[in-house]
Amino acid sequence: MTLPLSDVPLEVHDMSVAYHQKPVLYGIDLAVPAGNLIGIVGPNGAGKSTFIKAIMGLLPLSSGWVKVFGKPYAENCRRVGYVPQRESVDWDFPVNVMDVVLMGRYGRLRLGQRPSRQDHDVARECLEKVHMLPYAKRQIGNLSGGQQQRVFLARALAQESDLYLMDEPFVGVDAATESAIITLLRELKTRGKTVLVVHHDLSSARDYFDMLMLLNMRLVAFGPTPEVFTSEMLQTTYGGRLTILSEVVETLGGGTK
Amino acid sequence: MKARHPALLLLAAILLPQFAYAARISELTETGLAERAVRFFTLQDPSLRFALVGSILLGISCGLMGAFLVVRKLALMSDALSHAVLPGVALGFLWNMTKDPVAIFIGATVAGLLGAGLVQAIRNTTRQKEDAALGFVLASFFAVGVCLVTMIQNLPGGNKSGLDKFMFGQAAALGPGDVMLLGGVTILAVVIVLAFYKEFLVTSFDAAFAISVGIPARVFHYVLMVLLAFAIVSSLQAVGVVLVSAMLVIPAAAAYLLTDRLGMMLVLSAIFGVTTGAVGAFFSYVGRNLPTGPLMVLAATAVFLAALLLGPRHGVLSRWxxxxxxxxxxxxxxxxxxxxxxxxxxxxxxxxxxxxxxxxxxxxxxxxxxxxxxxxxxxxxxxxxxxxxxxxxxxxxxxxxxxxxxxxxxxxxxxxxxxxxxxxxxxxxxxxxxxxxxxxxxxxxxxxxxxxxxxxxxxxxxxxxxxxxxxxxxxxxxx
Missing domain, CATH: 1.10.10.10 (Winged helix-like DNA-binding domain superfamily/Winged helix DNA-binding domain)
Incomplete structure (x- = not known):
């Protein structure tokens, strides 16, 4: 790396993650350059969501370390914005759209401190950016799937972060929302932000992202989309060869790392 | 919950004979209904004052905690916790053979948290799911508690212990110590919820996101569980072990029918808790021999039905x-x-x-x-x-x-x-x-x-x- 370490949005070294002693991710090494739109692609169960969650410390690492802008995640969590999977929350929860977007400001507030007028202004601007301002007072259950996703996106925008981690933001949304999201992601990129997006649709992955991270329990490839999006690489990611690895892992059980 | 029925039957067989006597709210048995109602509203009996203030306080703390339980889908947790505290109540009594509120509070809290911890441990280390773990802990702790309470009742002088009133609650048995305890718990709950409303909101709605922005969701979960245990334990004397979870869940569920904001839900839930607490104390005082717990729960159910029927948005009538x-x-x-x-x-x-x-x-x-x-x-x-x-x-x-x-x-x-x-x-x-x-x-x-x-x-x-x-x-x- 020629850049100073604090300028690398995300550096992952030898990351391994296990669920109930069963390894899900193996020795991931990665340094993400700033200002890119990066797709995380791989088959079901490849550990895409696990990777994102492990970066933020939502899941414990069984080995390795993560640095965000040169520091451990906890020290720089304010510079990271997160969009969880839409099904991860209860949409009948008694909050309205504005309440949810304001949560994006919570990371900047002290314990027990309430959001200020400026925080409300930022939240409103972010809602406007995803064209959801007219819905600010709606209970979140009374929204379509695409609208719910845009609320989550507005919450992440309200975090005003430099690195964004998004877990399947394109799942279950209408075409209009999908194009609105991709426009927004490109705008983030032009403002120098780095965005990692877990994505399951190969056909659109090539158009949407400048860099791809092919993942299947281990890092298969990481690089500019034209270099990585080759039939050979995809074969390695999705094809049969890796089922042997996963079978070995099954039999190993807790024996690794 | 299926696991509760055998325990309840056992309890009924052991306690019901003494119960008819024990559940009387006041020793004044010869006055008429109207006169008792007047006495209630003029607050002449000091014991009534304690009963009413205590019921109102427990309404607030149970209402607040209940709202969080309902939105976090932990309603069953309150059932397990409240049944798990019974052995602690008995051990607290055995400490110095009196109904010392502080000893009983400590014993019950420890037993309750032990029960909650056991649920967590069973869920994390075995393939049992949370509902099975809850059912198991609830029934076994409660069984131990019923045995201990019965043993104390059979000790010389034990039938005057008043422990039987912990089953279905007797607001009239609240003493100044109990009310002080209720006051302390309620103030603590109100202050903590007000101070950390934002943190409780985000950890309840989206714990993963909360952690990602550096809010320790796990800590707030435990704070809530401890406050919940306090609310349950301090309410036991008035509402009783068997029904205290209803005082947590029903006012909150009624509030959930009426609003789409957590803040308003907390306020409504506390108001409903206070109302049902006071109404339960009133009927318990006016209608002789009636235990307070069931009356409070019936009042709460009435509030819930009213919300279900008359709610402006989700109500049956307005939808019709x-x-x-x-x-x-x-x-x-x-x-x-x-x-x-x-x-x-x-x-x-x-x-x-x-x-x-x-x-x-x-x-x-x-x-x-x-x-x-x-x-x-x-x-x-x-x-x-x-x-x-x-x-x-x-x-x-x-x-x-x-x-x-x-x-x-x-x-x-x-x-x-x-x-x-x-x-x-x-x-x-x-x-x-x-x-x-x-x-x-x-x-x-x-x-x-x-x-x-x-x-x-x-x-x-x-x-x-x-x-x-x-x-x-x-x-x-x-x-």
């Missing part, structure tokens, strides 16, 4: 009313549409519509048409001519009729042109859609259809000029 008024509106609009068709048949030469023609067009008796016309008239949509045999549009009625016909024909056109429906499939669909198309959608449709003038059957689509013309006489001739 909205449905009813919508069908009535659709009925009126259908009649306007038929009037329009009758005039259209005549080429809009006249303005009056004979009711006979309407009855014929709708294949209805003329009397039915008259009834519906009166409804239209009361809504200012038509006037009825002197002999009662013909109707004339008011400008409002004409406008609405044009809109409905326009919506119908636009939708038919849209379905046949843009969605490739067959011509004979579109009419029924349009009959439904015409009543709910908003003006914005109509503008979109018109644009999409290049401002077409005729529907797929060749009939003229009313335009803006017709709608605002005030009446059929000024409509352009159908060409």
């Amino acid at each position: 009313w909205r449905h009813r008024s919508r069908s009535a509106r659709i009925g009126r609009e259908n009649m306007l549409k038929v009037m329009y068709h009758v005039l259209e048949e005549e080429g809009f030469r006249g303005e009056t519509v004979p009711l006979r023609d309407l009855a014929e067009a709708r294949r209805e008796a003329i009397e039915d048409v008259q009834v519906e016309m009166r409804s239209l008239r009361s809504h200012g949509l038509v006037t009825i001519s002197g002999d009662g045999q013909a109707a004339v549009f008011t400008p409002d009625g004409w406008k609405r009729a044009c809109e409905i016909v326009r919506n119908h024909r636009l939708w038919e056109l849209y379905l046949t042109h843009a969605a490739n429906y067959a011509l004979d499939h579109v009419h029924e669909d349009a009959d439904k859609i015409e009543h709910i198309l908003g003006e914005d959608t109509v503008r979109l449709l018109e644009k999409r259809l290049n401002y077409a003038h005729r529907d797929p059957h060749g009939k003229l689509i009313p335009g803006l000029a017709d709608i605002h013309s005030g009446g059929p006489a000024r409509i352009h001739p159908a060409t």
Whole structure:
């Protein structure tokens, strides 16, 4: 790396993650350059969501370390914005759209401190950016799937972060929302932000992202989309060869790392 | 919860004989109902003052904690916790063989948290799921507790221990120590919830996101569990082990029916808790020999049913009313549409519509048409001519009729042109859609259809000029 370490949005070294002693991710090494739109692609169960969650410390690492802008995640969590999977929350929860977007400001507030007028202004601007301002007072259950996703996106925008981690933001949304999201992601990129997006649709992955991270329990490839999006690489990611690895892992059980 | 029934049966068999005596709220047994009600409201008995203040305080703390339980889907947790505290109550009593509130509070809290921890441990280390773990812990702790309480009752002097009142609650047995404890717990709960409202909100809604922004969700979960244990334990004397979870869940569930904001839900839940606490204390005082816990729970259930029936948005009555008024509106609009068709048949030469023609067009008796016309008239949509045999549009009625016909024909056109429906499939669909198309959608449709003038059957689509013309006489001739 020629850049100073604090300028690398995300550096992952030898990351391994296990669920109930069963390894899900193996020795991931990665340094993400700033200002890119990066797709995380791989088959079901490849550990895409696990990777994102492990970066933020939502899941414990069984080995390795993560640095965000040169520091451990906890020290720089304010510079990271997160969009969880839409099904991860209860949409009948008694909050309205504005309440949810304001949560994006919570990371900047002290314990027990309430959001200020400026925080409300930022939240409103972010809602406007995803064209959801007219819905600010709606209970979140009374929204379509695409609208719910845009609320989550507005919450992440309200975090005003430099690195964004998004877990399947394109799942279950209408075409209009999908194009609105991709426009927004490109705008983030032009403002120098780095965005990692877990994505399951190969056909659109090539158009949407400048860099791809092919993942299947281990890092298969990481690089500019034209270099990585080759039939050979995809074969390695999705094809049969890796089922042997996963079978070995099954039999190993807790024996690794 | 199935696991509770055997424990309950056992409990009933052991305790019910003594219960009829023990559950009396006051020793004054010879006064009449009205006199007791007066005594209640004038707060003459000091024991009554403690009972009432205690019930109100427990209403607040249970209401607040209950709201978080309901939105975090932990309602069963309160059931398990409240049953798990019983052995702790008995051990607290055995500490120095008196009903010392502090000893019992400590014993019960420890037992409750032990139970909660055990649930967590079973869930994390075995393949048992949370509901099975809850059921198991609830029943076994409760069984131990019932055995211990019965043993204490059988000790010399043990039948005066008052421990039996922990089963179904006896607000009149609250002493100054109990009320101080309730006051402390309630103040603690209110202060912590107010101070960390933001943190409790985000960790309840989206714990992963909370952690990602550096809010320790796990810590707040445990804080909530400890506060919950405090609320349960301090309420035991008044509500009883068996039903205290209902005082947590029911006021909160009622509040959930009435609001879409957590803050308001907390306020409503506390208000409902206070109300049901006070009402339970009142009836327990007025109706002799009645335990407080069940009365409070019945009062809470009444509040819940009221919210279920009368809630402005999710209430059964308001939903029924909205449905009813919508069908009535659709009925009126259908009649306007038929009037329009009758005039259209005549080429809009006249303005009056004979009711006979309407009855014929709708294949209805003329009397039915008259009834519906009166409804239209009361809504200012038509006037009825002197002999009662013909109707004339008011400008409002004409406008609405044009809109409905326009919506119908636009939708038919849209379905046949843009969605490739067959011509004979579109009419029924349009009959439904015409009543709910908003003006914005109509503008979109018109644009999409290049401002077409005729529907797929060749009939003229009313335009803006017709709608605002005030009446059929000024409509352009159908060409």
